[in-house]
Amino acid sequence: MKRKLSLLYLIIVMVLxxxxxxxxxxxxxxxxxxxxxxxxxxxxxxxxxxxxxLEVIVQVYDTLVEVDKNMELKDGLxxxxxxxxxxxxxxxxxxxxxFHNEEPLKVEDVIFSLNxxxxxxxxxAIGESIESVEKV
Numbered sequence: 375m376k377r378k379l380s381l382l383y384l385i386i387v388m389v390l391x392x393x394x395x396x397x398x399x400x401x402x403x404x405x406x407x408x409x410x411x412x413x414x415x416x417x418x419x420x421x422x423x424x425x426x427x428l429e430v431i432v433q434v435y436d437t438l439v440e441v442d443k444n445m446e447l448k449d450g451l452x453x454x455x456x457x458x459x460x461x462x463x464x465x466x467x468x469x470x471x472x473f474h475n476e477e478p479l480k481v482e483d484v485i486f487s488l489n490x491x492x493x494x495x496x497x498x499a500i501g502e503s504i505e506s507v508e509k510v
Contacts, residue, residue, distance in 0.1 A: 400471060420487075420494040438465055438484070451479065481509045 414430040416422040422431075438452040452465040462477070471479040491501035 388482070419499050420490050423497050436471075461505070485509060 410426060410429060412426045414422075414427040415424050416427050417431060417434060419431050421437055422428075437450045439447045439455065440450040444446050451467060451470070451471055453468040455463055455465045458464055465484070466480065467479060467484065473479065487503060488501065488507045491497060492504045493506075494501065
């Protein structure tokens with residue numbers, strides 16, 4: 375009985391080893407599939423504050439400044455910025471920035487977006503420190 379059992383184990387091991395040695399051709403694909411737990415409720419940055427939407431929004435929209443891995447501010451749409459006073463900042467936009475429809479980014483677009491944040495019923499808390507926005 376032990377001999378038959380040992381022979382059965384040997385056959386099973388041989389089959390497993392033989393199946394592991396099969397070399398299958400792995401095709402290289404140029405696509406990435408990303409999965410997430412839920413769907414975004416909205417792609418409007420001022421229209422939602424849920425986690426799933428924000429995960430998508432940060433991949434779609436650019437910001438004036440970005441934060442690097444060391445938590446340092448770096449340029450985004452703004453090529454530089456300076457503090458005029460502790461509560462007043464002047465941003466200089468990069469040249470050549472275009473929307474998806476090839477329209478150039480203008481100062482008025484940034485003013486519109488910042489005022490929209492300030493007046494949003496959903497994300498207004500983020501913009502409540504904005505007193506005013508003006509073109510220089």
